Amino acid sequence: MLKDCLEIFEKEYRDIGNSLITDNYVLSEGSYVLVKDFSIIEKLEVSKGNRDNTEELYSKFSKLDYLSKLVDMNKPIDDKKIIHSNNYLSFFIKKENLRPDKNNSIKLTEDIINNYYDVLLNPGLKYDKKKKEIFDSMEKKYGRTDENNLNKVKVWIKNNIFTLVEDVKKDKNYLKIFFDEEIDIYNIESQKYVIPNIYNKNDFNVTIDGKTYGLPNNNMQLNAKKPFLELKTRKKNSTPYLIDEDEVLLQKAFFDYLMNKASSGEELVYISSEKGIHRKADIPNEFSGYILRIKKGKELEIHDFDTVVNLNTKIKKINVKFVIPIEYDKYGLNPSLEVGYINNLKKLEKTIDTIYFNTFMCNSYFREVKEINLNDLILRDILVRNRDGLYTWFYKGRDNIVRQTFSNYSMEIIKNSIKNNNYVKAKEQYNLRIAIINYFYGGYKMADKIKYISESLFEKINSKQTQCIQSDEEYYFAIGQLASYLISKNKSSKNKNHSLINPILNARNKEKLMLEIRKLFKKYNYAIDYGSKRFDNLYAMIVGYEVEDKKINGDLLIGGYLYSNLIYTKREEKEDE
Template sequence: MIKGCLESFKEMYDEKGEKLITDSYVLGEGSYVLVDEHGEIVEILEVDKKNSDKTGRYYEFAEMDYLSKLVSMDKPVDQKKVIHSNNFLSFFVKKENISNGKLTDDIIENYYKNLSDPRIKYKDKEKKRMYELLEEKYGKSDIDSIEKQKAWIKSNIFSILNKLKNNKSYLKVFLKANIEEYKKESEKYVVPNIYNNTQFNVKTEKSTYGLPNDNMGLNQKKPYLDNKTRKNSTPYLVSLEEVILQKKFFDYLYNNVCESKTNIYISDGYIKCLSNDENLDDKFSGYFLRVKKGKEVEIHDFDIIVGLDNKLKGLFIDTIILIDYTKFKGLLSDNYGEIKDISTLKMLISDIYFNKFLTNNYFSDPKDIKLNDFRVKENLIKSRGAFFNWFYKGDTIVIKQIFDKTSMELIKNAICNEYMIKAKEQFNLRCGILDYLIGGEKMADILNGLASSLREKINNKQTDKIESDNEYYFAVGQISSYLLSKSKSSKKVHSLINPLLNCKTDEKLKLQLQMLFKKYNYDIQKESKRFNNFSAMVLGYQTESKVDDNMLVAGYLYSSLIYESKKEGEVKDGE
């Protein structure tokens, strides 16, 4: 998997070089100080969350910072782990470690001693061998320059804080030098430390092979990662050339993760890193990686995608349930008609069903999702994986299985919480999505047919009969809505329909209807023909099927057939 990704990354790296990484590099919070060869401070760059303006010397600092980073905190030059840079041209330390006394002259002395002769630090023979190869290639580090830098640091590092922002971020000092010098000094540190552990290294005539450090840990505490059936039990080994490329690839990913670009699409010579708010514009086939920022870049999901197309064809949102938008600006009001791309649909689903919490919480720990509505949070957690696979991979297998139930639970929840406009919008959106995902007869046609049939029956002089389960449950919803509308409370309490929505059998459903009737019959005229016909037909119909909450809710949300006028200006039935 990684090998295939590296092939595409190598094409891009061969074309752009180190700028592929440094142009997207994000400086961490801290004070960046540039010192010239005379010991004069040339510039101070302050970077924080509010000020990350990438102008001026930002990219110069970014390049020097990238080349001066430790491979990991487990592989420091300073064995006390107080100084976090990797070469004599730079000096990284937390400001608080200056003020609290953790940074001492002895630690500074040992840091530069290790840089003057890394053999002192590298007790491991393989690391020492790898360093010596770099020393043969580039020569020893200049001792005079190291001593000069050490003297400057000792003289200035404890007083320089007075010129900087007072916070707990880093202080990073850089010597103004040719960037090629930074590259040489960086490589002298990186190469001996690039493998997970040199005890796994295997040398050949042409190269060194070892276990990569990225997304892999192998030690005595993790014996289950060993491949016990092989002579060499290490999971996999890569050459020095490949492991350096792999490090650069993970550095590139890390830069993008720092800017919340965690969805990675990789094809031939092409890598696109996108945030959850973004989607690809063109069709795509290739590798997909979902990454996360930890101590390093962590790959949490990997997949192979074929024929991903974020353009939608045939998804229409209709006003199946009429909504009066004259007094209320709904979330769906401007989006009826054809939905042409997944980005718009993703936004609508997050806003209308999940209170805008879906987009940023596909992988959040449940305790970190600050949603006050338990029912919405519960459904978000249960369905977010299926939505993610649909929105970012084009995989609809799971969402087809769960969307019907998930969306209906959320509609019921909206009704019980008195969010009637929201419930109607959720229903309209639900119908459009189900028509697109599942197909079959359109809900708009079904409901219009039911409404037309029942309208005729409740206006007959003689009581007619219900002819199907769909018609029955739609009628139950209509009667429930009518009865609750008779409440004399200043606020119509739609949560009273909750017992009906929770019924699993027709017997219990009829019992709940009778309870509603007893509660509100004081305001229903005996000669109300429409209500009488509705009631008689519902009570006279028997069904053995499981309660169809889909049709019941549709009938409840649909405009009342009892209240509607036959022609404009006519008094409504029962008034």
């Protein structure tokens, strides 16, 4: 798959070059200085709040910074790892290494500066035989580094570096100095460093027909600590795979491109031979290709690499209705759930995030559990257990996991909302749940079922003579209604505590259910008017019904509990509804 992605990336990279990377380049925090004719002409302080890549100076520093950075912190020019740049036209150093420490010593010394420039002029001082051969071929191709200019730069750095650090922002970030030179010169000096260091280890390199092949450094590590990656059956060369210089440079550019996206906070990249490269915010309506989940670490980390087939952000309409009526005015709240059609994955994701997960879902797909600052630990647990399935649906277009699990965990969330007295939230969650389940299973018409049951039950509780419950579904809806009514009689506090329904929600069979209903009745019967026809009819019908299916229908029980209580509902209101 990586090779396919490289081929797609190559099409754009060959046309645009490094601009594909540097146009949206993210500079690390620190102080940037541009020197021309050995005088400082520009300074730029880069922080999290100051990263305007449309600014001309920012753009210039981006191009120079990209060509001056190390391939790997383990492959520095400076053996002491104090100086972090790769050519004589740039000088990268942490500011703390320019200031006295608690022992009044400074890490950057004149010897380190001299050694840095000596190695750049004569890499034979540092490189082994194979690396030196590669460098010599680069020098033969591009010419020898301008020794006179290099020495002038070295003298300027020695004379100015320690005073310059006092003139920039006082922090522990980088001080990066660039000497104003043509970008082609920067590119040449960068190549002289990059090519000898781009392979994982030059000991693995082989030459075939005058071409060098080696193990890439970006997505493969092979050393004495990781011998299990070797192909022991290959006698002459046990490295897993080898690529030539052109491909390794392309692969480096690709990983630099991805690293830049990760530095920008992007986590997902879509790559397609037909559609090109997209971020998650602008994927086309119909997409087939690859998805990469990336993260910035010490190097680029690819946490997921998968094939996407026929991802369509447009979906069959999900019809959201207020099956359970919600009196927002009564509670002084504004609706969070929008009634109507949802016809694309992005809107559905946002709706599920808002209604079920208090807007924590979208930002928590890939976070460590301890980093999810969701105070409701039950809700956080449900999110962590089910986020992979939701991510797979919204970003890979595969809903098979959610299709199997949504019914259970959405009901868990609704129960949790009721227990936490989030009564309106629970109603919104229930209404959205019905819409999504109907989307998945088609003929599952809970909305019609609740409408029919509520109307039938309303007529029965208003009857002069006690009627009979006709089905298990009507029975469990009636149980929810009765529980709602009894809890409403709680006079112990201004706000009704919906956690009183917990024992009923936790009941595993009809016997336990009726035991909890009787407890509620004994607790609050003092507040029920003697001869209350509606209550008497409802309670009598429930007591007199024998369920056929021993499994409790939690859907309709909670539906009955959340539905407007029919005992309190006037006939005119029911007709209006």
